[in-house]
Amino acid sequence: MAAQHGEHTATQLRLHGRGGQGTVTAAELLAVAAFEDGLYAQAFPSFGSERMGAPVEAYCRIGSSPIRTREPVARPDVVIVQDPTLLGQVNLFGGLASTGFVIVNASCPVQELELDGLSELVPLTHIVSVPATRIALKHIGRPTPNSALLGALSALTGLISTAGVIHALEHRFAPAVAHANARAVMEAFDVVVAERGEAISAAAN
Amino acid sequence: MLQQIEGSRAVAEAVALCRPNVVCAYPISPQTHIIEAIGAMVKAGELDAEFVNVDSEMAAMSVLIGASAVGARAYTATASQGLLYMMEAVYNVAGLGLPAVMTLANRALGAPINIWNDHSDAMSVRDAGWVQLFAETNQEAIDLHILAFSLAEELSVPVMVCVDGFILTHAIERVDVPEQAQVDRLLAPFEPRHVLDPSDPVSIGAMVGPDAFTEVRYLASIKLLRALEVLPPLAQRHSDELGRSVPSLVSPYRLDDADVVVVAMGSVLGTIKDVIDEMRDGGHAIGALGVSCFRPFPKEQIRDALATATRVVVVEKAFSLGYGGILATDIALAVAGRGIPIHTVIAGLGGRPVWAASLRTCFDSALDATLSETTFLDLNEEVVAREIGRMAATRRSGPSAENVLRDLAERSRA
Amino acid sequence: MSAERVPVRFYQVGSFAVGNRLVSADRRNAQSDPQRANSLTSGHRACAGCGEALGARYALDAATRVTNGQLVAVNATGCLEVFSTPYPETSWQLPWLHSLFANSPSVATGVAAGLRSLGKSEVRVIAQGGDGGTADIGMGALSGMFERNDDVLYICYDNEAYMNTGVQRSSATPGAARTATTDVVGEHPGNVFGTGKFVPAIAMAHEIPYVATASVADLFDLETKVERAMSMRGARYLHILVPCPLGWGSASSDTIRLSRLAEETGLFPVFEAENGELTGSRTIRHRVPVEDYLRLQRRFSHLFTRDGAVKDEATVARIQAIADRNIRRYRLSEDDS
Numbered sequence: 001m002a003a004q005h006g007e008h009t010a011t012q013l014r015l016h017g018r019g020g021q022g023t024v025t026a027a028e029l030l031a032v033a034a035f036e037d038g039l040y041a042q043a044f045p046s047f048g049s050e051r052m053g054a055p056v057e058a059y060c061r062i063g064s065s066p067i068r069t070r071e072p073v074a075r076p077d078v079v080i081v082q083d084p085t086l087l088g089q090v091n092l093f094g095g096l097a098s099t100g101f102v103i104v105n106a107s108c109p110v111q112e113l114e115l116d117g118l119s120e121l122v123p124l125t126h127i128v129s130v131p132a133t134r135i136a137l138k139h140i141g142r143p144t145p146n147s148a149l150l151g152a153l154s155a156l157t158g159l160i161s162t163a164g165v166i167h168a169l170e171h172r173f174a175p176a177v178a179h180a181n182a183r184a185v186m187e188a189f190d191v192v193v194a195e196r197g198e199a200i201s202a203a204a205n
Numbered sequence: 206m207l208q209q210i211e212g213s214r215a216v217a218e219a220v221a222l223c224r225p226n227v228v229c230a231y232p233i234s235p236q237t238h239i240i241e242a243i244g245a246m247v248k249a250g251e252l253d254a255e256f257v258n259v260d261s262e263m264a265a266m267s268v269l270i271g272a273s274a275v276g277a278r279a280y281t282a283t284a285s286q287g288l289l290y291m292m293e294a295v296y297n298v299a300g301l302g303l304p305a306v307m308t309l310a311n312r313a314l315g316a317p318i319n320i321w322n323d324h325s326d327a328m329s330v331r332d333a334g335w336v337q338l339f340a341e342t343n344q345e346a347i348d349l350h351i352l353a354f355s356l357a358e359e360l361s362v363p364v365m366v367c368v369d370g371f372i373l374t375h376a377i378e379r380v381d382v383p384e385q386a387q388v389d390r391l392l393a394p395f396e397p398r399h400v401l402d403p404s405d406p407v408s409i410g411a412m413v414g415p416d417a418f419t420e421v422r423y424l425a426s427i428k429l430l431r432a433l434e435v436l437p438p439l440a441q442r443h444s445d446e447l448g449r450s451v452p453s454l455v456s457p458y459r460l461d462d463a464d465v466v467v468v469a470m471g472s473v474l475g476t477i478k479d480v481i482d483e484m485r486d487g488g489h490a491i492g493a494l495g496v497s498c499f500r501p502f503p504k505e506q507i508r509d510a511l512a513t514a515t516r517v518v519v520v521e522k523a524f525s526l527g528y529g530g531i532l533a534t535d536i537a538l539a540v541a542g543r544g545i546p547i548h549t550v551i552a553g554l555g556g557r558p559v560w561a562a563s564l565r566t567c568f569d570s571a572l573d574a575t576l577s578e579t580t581f582l583d584l585n586e587e588v589v590a591r592e593i594g595r596m597a598a599t600r601r602s603g604p605s606a607e608n609v610l611r612d613l614a615e616r617s618r619a
Numbered sequence: 620m621s622a623e624r625v626p627v628r629f630y631q632v633g634s635f636a637v638g639n640r641l642v643s644a645d646r647r648n649a650q651s652d653p654q655r656a657n658s659l660t661s662g663h664r665a666c667a668g669c670g671e672a673l674g675a676r677y678a679l680d681a682a683t684r685v686t687n688g689q690l691v692a693v694n695a696t697g698c699l700e701v702f703s704t705p706y707p708e709t710s711w712q713l714p715w716l717h718s719l720f721a722n723s724p725s726v727a728t729g730v731a732a733g734l735r736s737l738g739k740s741e742v743r744v745i746a747q748g749g750d751g752g753t754a755d756i757g758m759g760a761l762s763g764m765f766e767r768n769d770d771v772l773y774i775c776y777d778n779e780a781y782m783n784t785g786v787q788r789s790s791a792t793p794g795a796a797r798t799a800t801t802d803v804v805g806e807h808p809g810n811v812f813g814t815g816k817f818v819p820a821i822a823m824a825h826e827i828p829y830v831a832t833a834s835v836a837d838l839f840d841l842e843t844k845v846e847r848a849m850s851m852r853g854a855r856y857l858h859i860l861v862p863c864p865l866g867w868g869s870a871s872s873d874t875i876r877l878s879r880l881a882e883e884t885g886l887f888p889v890f891e892a893e894n895g896e897l898t899g900s901r902t903i904r905h906r907v908p909v910e911d912y913l914r915l916q917r918r919f920s921h922l923f924t925r926d927g928a929v930k931d932e933a934t935v936a937r938i939q940a941i942a943d944r945n946i947r948r949y950r951l952s953e954d955d956s
Contacts, residue, residue, distance in 0.1 A: 028211070031377045035209035044376040047235075047321060047556070066379075068342075068475035070372050072558050226736035227729065255732040259725065260763025267722035267760065271693065271729025274716050277736050279729070293719050301718070401691045401714035401730070403742060408709035410694075410717030412701060 010040075010063030011159055012073045016092050017082030020052035025172075026082065026146035027058035032168035033150065033160040034062040042067045055090045062159060078157060080149055081105060082132075087114045096121060103152050103192075105145045107131040110199075125199045128156055128192050132184075135191070139183040151185035155192035162189055207381050212343040212373045213238030215380045216282075216308055216366075219347040221252045222388040223306075223354045226277035226395075229257035229268045233287040234320045235370040236310040240282055262287035266294035266307075273303040274409060276400045278354065280305070284370055285312035285326045292330065295363075299334030300425065301410060302398070304357035304364075306350065311471070311522075312370040313555040317606040321556020322370040324471065324522040327499070328531050334425055336364040336432050337500040339470040341456070343373055344380050345497075348451040351383070352436075352443055354392055359439070360431055361398045367499075369472040371556065387446055429501045436498060454503040456495035457510050459485060463492030465571045466514040468507075468536055470496045473520060473552065473559050480564050489572055496532070507539040516546050518571045520564070520582075522553045529579055546574075552582035588612050648842045649680045656683040656712065658692075663710040664702040668871025670861030670878065671699050671776040673835045675747065678774055678859065681845035683713065686743050691716070691730055695723035695748030695757060698783040698863075699776060721756040723748050724764035727771040735770075743849060744770065750777040750791035754816050761818075765825035765854045772848050772855045775818060778863035786866040790816045793886070794941070795934050797918045798866075808921045812937055819892075822856040826895035829855040834887060835862075836878035840901065844891065860887045868917025880912035885942035888949035900950045909939045 013030065017023030024045040031043035039062050046057040059073040075095040084106040086092060093102070093116070100122050106113055106129040113129060130152040132145030140147075150165045165185050169178040208215075216239050220228075228247070230240040246252040255272075259265045265281045272279040283291065288309060298305055313319040314326055327337060336356060340346040346368045353364040368374055399407060413421050433454065440453035458478055460466060467477055474495045484491050494510050496503070511517060517540065519533035528534075530549030537547045550567050553559045563583050570576035588609055596602045649655050658679035665672040682690055691714045694700045700717045703710045718726045727746035734742050746764075748757060753775040764771055780798045781787040788798040794812035797803045801810040822830040828851050833841040841859065848855045860881055864871040881887035882901065886909060889901035913919040913935070914927050922931045929935050946952050 028377045032209045035207075035379060040379055041209060042376060042378045044372070047371045047375065069479045069561060070376075070472045070476050071560055074560070227732045229729075229732075255736045257728060257732050257769075258767065259728075260766075261759060263722060264725035264728070264760050264763050267718060267725030268729035268732065270718050270722075271716070271726035271731075272733030272736070273729075274726075275691065275730050275733040275737070275739075275742075277733030279733070294722060297718050401716055403689050403691065403714055406712060406714045408704055408711045408715040408717075410700075410715075411704035411706045411709060413706045417706060 009065060010061040010067050011077045012075060013060040013062070013078040013080065014073045014076040015058045015060070015080045015082065016086055016090065017056055017058075018052075018086070019054045019056050021082050022144045022146040023056050023082050024058050026080070026149060027060045029146065029165065029168045029172065030060050030062070030150060030153070030160065032171060033164035036164040036167040037161050039064060039160075040066050046072060055086060076100060078103070078153065078159070080153065082145055082149060084113065088116065093118055093121065098122060100126065101157050102127045103149060103156060104129045105132040105149060107134055123203070125196065125203050126156075128152060128195050128199075130188050130191050130195070132188060135184050135187050139187065140177070140180040147181040148184040148188035151188035152192045154185075155189045156196065162186060206384070207379060209377060209379050211238060211375060211377050212346060212368065213375065214242050215343045215347050215382065216350060216368060216374070217242030217246065218382050219350040220280055220306075220308075221246050222383060222385055223280075223351060223392055224278065225252075225254050225280040227255045227257065227268065227272035227279040228281070229259050229265050229279075230281045230283065231259050231262045231265050231287060233262070233284050235312060235374045236282045236284050236287075236308065238374065239308060239310070262291040263294055266291040266298060266305075269305040269307075270294060270298050270301065270303060273298070273305050273397075274301075274401050276395060276397045276402075278358075278395045280307070282308035282310065284310040285314055285320075288326045288330060289314065295330050295335065296333045298363050302361045302425070302428070304361050304395075304397075306353045306357055307363070307365045308350070309365045309367045310370040310374050311367050319555040320370075322372050322522070323554045323556065324367070325554075327365075327367050328523045328525075330365075331500050331531075334362070334429055335500065336362055336429065336498065337367060338364065338452075338498055339367045339496065340369075340373065341452070341472060341474045341495055341497075343376065343378050344449075345452055346373060347380055347382060348443065348447065348449075349497075351388055351391060352440060352451060355439055355443070356432060356436060358395050359435060360428055362428055362432065367471065372472045381447075381449070383447055391443055391446055432498070432501050433503055433506075452495070452497035454498045454506045455510055456497055458493040458495065460492040460494065460510060460513075462490055463514060464490040465492075465516045465518060465568065466511055467491070467493045467518045467520060467568065468496060468532065469493070469520040470499060470532065471522070473522065476559055476561050477520065477564060480561050480568060483565070484568060491568060491572070499532075502535055502539075504539045507536065511540050511545070514545060516548070516571055516574070518548045518550055518568065518576065520550045520552055520559075522551075524549075524551045548576050549579045550582055551580070557583065648838050649684045650677060650838060650842075656680045656688065658683050658711065658713050659703060660710045660712055662708065664705050665698070666863075666865050666871065668862075668864040668869075668874045669698075669702075670835050670863060670874045671749070671778060672702070673874070674776050674841070674859045674861045675699055675703075677835065677838060677841050678747075678845050678857070679713065679745070681842040682743070682745055682772070682849055685846045685849045688713070689742045690714075691734075691742060691744050693718070693723050693727040693730060693744065693746045695746075695752035696720035696783075697749040697752050698778075699747065699749065701783055720752050722760050723752065724757060724760040724771065724773055727773070728764050728767065728769040731770045740770075743772070745772045745774060747774040747776065749782070750775060750779060750818075751781040751789040753777075754790045754818050758816075762821075762825065765822060765827050765856070768827065768853045770852050770854075772845075772857065774857045774859065776859055776861045778861050778866060780863075780866050782863050782866045790814070791818070793938070795919060795922060795938060797921065803921045807934070808931075809919070819856065819858045819890075822858075823892045823895050825854070827854040827856060828852075828893060830858075830892040831856075832858045832860070832887065832889050834860040834878040834882055834889065836875050836882060837889070837901070840889065847891075866918070868920070869915055873915055877912065877915060880907055880915070883907040884909045884912045885946040885951055886912065886938070888945040888951055890949045890951075897949065902953055903946065903951045904953065909942050910935055913938065
């Protein structure tokens with residue numbers, strides 16, 4: 001019975017950013033990536049008449065069966081923070097599951113981030129920071145961290161494959177732009193794998 | 206073809222597949238993506254249609270009237286305030302017996318101005334003589350638009366497809382977009398029942414006086430009621446062609462042996478079904494009934510579907526001020542004489558999230574027979590009480606909307 | 620004997636006569652033809668002497684002739700719509716659609732788009748309404764149709780008030796005119812000055828392909844303008860002055876006389892414009908003081924004594940000033956020709 005619908009089996013993600021940074025696009029790419037991987041997905045923004053720079057949220061659910069619910073994501077399994085200036089400003093981690101994952105777009109290590117006791121909520125190995133904006137500027141030439149963050153998500157959780165993300169990028173963007181984004185995806189993926197490897201061995205010691 | 210796309214895009218694709226001759230619209234949130242997508246298709250040569258950038262919603266519906274009157278298949282989309290602005294024309298097109306299809310991206314009516322979803326806009330035109338279909342998912346949104354053109358032209362009646370604004374229009378989900386060949390098999394070229402043709406001139410739109418008005422209106426209602434007969438076999442035909450169930454009048458969910466039945470329309474049914482499943486897992490005899498065709502009202506089908514229910518909870522996204530639930534009142538009429546308690550739960554007004562947990566609480570109360578007759582889901586009673594107090598204390602208490610907003614802001618800062 | 624030359628002016632009465640026996644058959648107007656279309660045929664319920672019934676028949680017959688009947692008409696709510704289609708009868712012999720009061724320009728846009736989409740662009744579209752439906756409630760729709768340059772000829776029949784509903788003031792009602800909503804009592808009787816719209820000027824401001832004014836007194840001129848309009852594509856506007864005996868308080872036999880006087884005083888300028896530029900004006904050959912026009916209408920009776928002498932000189936002077944301004948602005952004087 002429980003497996004007939006998506007609610008109990010679906011992974012719930014919440015993405016936080018500021019208007020104009022591509023947070024909604026990130027959720028959309030995520031949903032398409034999951035689709036490419038043969039999964040069901042639902043993505044939608046928290047709507048408003050936000051102007052550039054105002055905090056925005058977008059939601060995504062990914063699962064192996066159809067997703068019916070329409071509630072916003074109040075109990076995320078994954079929180080992605082596209083803009084580190086939101087830390088301490090907005091309630092980013094409300095409802096986060098104790099087994100949840102957090103990805104923060106930041107160029108400093110996790111320990112230096114103002115995470116408000118987050119490490120008491122979830123294991124340290126579940127939190128990564130990735131310099132997504134820097135990676136984006138390097139490969140794409142624009143400060144749009146969303147594709148890099150999806151690469152990080154893939155590495156951290158395995159929820160979606162990098163191939164899925166890249167297919168999603170190819171659907172959305174012209175070939176040159178898609179390939180540039182794909183390079184950002186792969187670099188972020190590698191960064192997180194490395195960071196996680198360190199974190200796991202640090203936790204083990 | 207399976208795609209993961211935004212609801213607006215899905216609707217645009219469905220409309221384009223129906224080969225409209227004239228498309229026009231005036232921009233309003235949250236319908237803009239639909240019209241922009243169609244406009245892009247016309248510009249790219251993918252859709253051969255006249256695309257008219259009109260100056261108002263009144264103009265949009267009027268363009269539809271003119272186009273339909275000369276035998277062109279015509280389409281527009283609007284929401285909320287835009288629907289009110291074209292209200293005269295909405296009644297006019299139905300009264301003139303012209304087929305037209307419109308997407309209503311459901312959005313709350315102001316004042317106060319609100320761009321988010323609820324069903325107050327659809328409710329405001331329920332007596333206008335249009336067929337009103339409600340989509341639960343973006344797949345249904347696609348399938349219902351194709352059905353809408355079919356039905357409109359068959360009956361010579363305008364049809365609106367209600368698609369929850371933002372919740373569906375801006376959600377990216379998996380849909381199966383039909384092939385052109387499939388839609389062409391379902392939708393023949395438009396053959397009007399009456400048309401402006403210089404070779405056989407007619408006058409359309411005469412004044413009708415007391416001696417004939419009643420009969421003309423009675424006939425219009427008969428025509429609308431025919432949709433109740435025509436829609437099920439038509440939906441079946443569409444289902445057969447598309448290989449999936451296209452909704453017609455009502456959509457039952459786990460109704461067998463259900464004591465309590467939850468009735469609702471639109472996307473909220475998705476959340477409701479999750480709650481139903483959870484409660485069924487707990488052994489409760491509860492089910493749901495989706496109303497897909499709201500007008501004409503499928504009274505008999507609803508009565509039959511609720512045959513074994515002992516209690517009904519109507520969850521609706523609108524209400525009649527100073528009166529109560531709108532859908533609930535219609536449902537009560539459908540089951541009149543059976544003595545079943547009907548509960549109204551007014552939820553999701555102005556885009557407020559409808560939480561599964563809150564619905565669960567209501568449904569549990571229904572099972573316990575402790576649910577009130579009317580519930581405003583997640584109402585902030587303290588804020589309301591404070592404003593009532595303000596109004597009682599002084600004559601110049603200020604505008605309520607602004608007071609409530611300030612109250613909430615102050616509380617959240619504290 | 621003096622050799623001084625005196626200018627002689629000829630007024631050809633024949634040009635005012637519908638039959639035009641002085642003109643060769645191929646140059647006679649549509650109304651003189653026994654085989655005329657009668658797009659608006661007899662049996663309608665208009666008042667005796669209704670200028671609008673005349674104007675509509677003239678205009679649509681001319682349009683029908685020049686399009687070989689490939690024509691669809693859209694009508695706004697108003698006198699014309701009401702008196703022409705008393706259910707269950709219609710006096711229209713062409714395809715005709717009435718929707719609402721405010722939307723005839725938009726409906727016509729839809730008809731034109733629909734016809735084009737069906738490959739039937741040879742069928743032409745005319746929208747028509749009164750001054751209320753055109754200048755007031757329909758102004759937004761009209762402006763939209765103009766700015767899109769939709770392929771519609773819009774004809775406004777201007778009787779200077781909401782006549783169908785009982786003679787209420789519209790934005791086309793002239794200063795000092797009495798209507799049911801501009802009383803003839805008070806310091807300044809009748810409609811106030813300094814308000815109102817002149818829609819032909821608004822149409823010119825949109826720079827549409829063709830704008831013209833005409834009256835039922837000059838049949839040749841009116842038909843020529845309709846035909847010229849129908850020879851073009853895009854948004855076109857024709858504004859026809861149509862006296863209303865009931866609303867103006869004039870004799871039903873004075874309709875054509877009043878139309879002519881309106882022209883000859885300069886109060887109703889007759890001209891043509893293309894793409895926002897004045898291209899021609901109908902010269903006033905025989906200038907008439909405004910009181911000769913006003914005196915024949917009870918809506919202006921408060922300006923006169925019972926024997927017809929001017930009582931309110933100040934107001935009449937204001938009206939005269941408007942006429943003078945029109946003559947200057949639209950180059951109606953012989954000196955401009």
